[in-house]
Every structure is written in C-alpha cells, then in structure tokens.
Amino acid sequence: MIARVALVAVLACTVGGAAQARRGEPQAPARVGSLILFWSMDPYPSLWSIRPDGSHRRRLFRTRQNCKRPSLSPDRRWIAFDGAPPGKASMKEFDLQIVRRDGTGRRSLTRSDAREIDPQWSPDGTRISYSRLARADSSDFRKTWIWTVRPDGGGARPLVHGNTARWSPDGSELVFSALTPKSDGDVFVVRADGTGLRRLLATPRLEQPNAWSPDGRRILFTRWSADGGSDVLSMAAAGGDVRRLTHARDENVGGSWSPDGTRIVFSSARFGRSHLFVMRAGGGKARQLSHREDFDPVWR
Secondary structure (H helix, E strand, C coil): CHHHHHHHHHHHCCCCCHHHCCCCCCCCCCCCCCCEEEEECCCCCEEEEECCCCCCCEECCCCCCCEEEEEECCCCCEEEEEECCCCCCCCCCCEEEEEECCCCCCEECCCCCCEEEEEEECCCCCCEEEEEECCCCCCCHHHCEEEEECCCCCCCEEEEECEEEEECCCCCEEEEEEEECCEEEEEEEEECCCCCCEEEECCCCCEEEEEECCCCCEEEEEEECCCCCEEEEEEECCCCCCEECCCCCCEEEEEEECCCCCEEEEEECCCCCCEEEEEECCCCCCEECCCCCEEEEEEC
C-alpha cells in the first residue's frame, strides 16, 4: 500500500503544441529529449527526472525540505510541485511551489494553513489545478476540494469537491475522483469553469484518474482493491470500454502516457518498494525503469 499510504500521508501529512491539441487529432511522435519526472524517497522526498530508456537519472532541485508530485509547464521551463515552503520544517506544511528546471527561481503559489498538493498545469499554462484540504491536520482525502490558481499565485478559486484532477489535452475539462454514497472515489469530469459535471465511472472501489491520452480519447486511472492492492486501467474519455492494464497482486499506480501515446509509465511495489515501469499503452510485459523508491511519474 505504499502509494496509497503516501497519498493519505501527504494529505494528512505540453508540451510546445499542447495548447493546440484537440481530442481526436493525432499527436506528433515523442520528441527527442522527452523526460519522465517523478518524486523519490531516496534520500528523502525530492524531485527527479529520468530518460525513457532509464538513463540520466538526476535530481532536479536540491533542498532538504520535502518535494513531491512534479508537473512540467507546457513551455518546459517550470516545474510545479508541493512541499514545505522556504523557512518551514520538512513535512510540516504543504504548499504549491514552482521552480525553474535548473533549480532556480523557487517561489510559493499558496500560503495558507491548508494542505495544498498535486499541482497540474493546464495545457495553455495559464492555470494550475490542485487538491486542497482546509484542515492542515486532517488525513481524510475524501474532504478535499479541487482549486485552480494562476502561475503567479493569484486568482485562486475552488472548482469542485474532489481530488486528483487532470486536465484534458485541449484544456476544456478536468477528470477527477470524488466521494459518493457507495464509493470512496468515482470518476467524474467537469468543465474548466466548474460547470457540466458528469460521472464517467461508478464502482464500489476507490478509483483515481492519472492522465488523459495525448489524443484525448482515453483516461488512465488506478483502481484500489479491498485488500490494499491496486491496478492500472484505462477507459474511454466518454465513459465505458474499461481495460485492465496490470494484473499483479501488488500495488500498481498509474502515471501517464508517453507523448506519442504508444506507452505508459507507472509505479509498482511488486518488489516491496515502489519502482517505475514502462509498458505498451494496451498493456503487456512491463520493463523496469528505476530501482529506487519512486512515485508519480509524468512523461513529457
């Protein structure tokens, strides 16, 4: 239960042409130099990147404060993340922050007693969505709200009750997970202005979205089982056509598609610690990419 515990603990505790992407349009092949961003527990929660072939693993930002869930801006210049703000003890507060890819220019976007985590850039780079839990000492992720804020820290506003929001490729919608009477998390979609709420998937299990495919046709998500394990699945963006991509008894947590949509990166605790793996978008044999305790990979 490493990844799920990490999520609850933190709560208690595109690329160039993305703005022009539209659902149904074919996307350009993955560019040379694409990167997978993630956070690692080694030596403590910190931001890292690795190439899709497993080479050139490097730390993106050096600080002794916790940093988790990196998200790369569409112009590839900035990384948004959540963690303790400057001057605060590690793991005591969780604010949204951004930093340049070279590790300079760090600044906080939120400054409150709430726990604000999981930043996600809109495809045009004008807004960042995040999950906000009003009580800093609460561990109940079911009480989170999705907010958005400008990259300069202004214009913060609530959008909808839920968590783990992910932008559609054209920026018109966000998919997210929300509590229902029969589930800790069903999958919903809402327009970027907060209207047009609709449910895509309803099951008794907790399900949390991870990413849209580059062409906007499918959504990657994680389904948690009663015994604490989980698997990575995908579904049609309009709902239905659910496909299970992993079949392990351990904890598998979705990450994202490659820029060309042919592969998926995800994390798996099948060896006792969470490592990164890559597989074909339709499932199949997975290739291990990392050998440390790594989480929440995003391929850009």
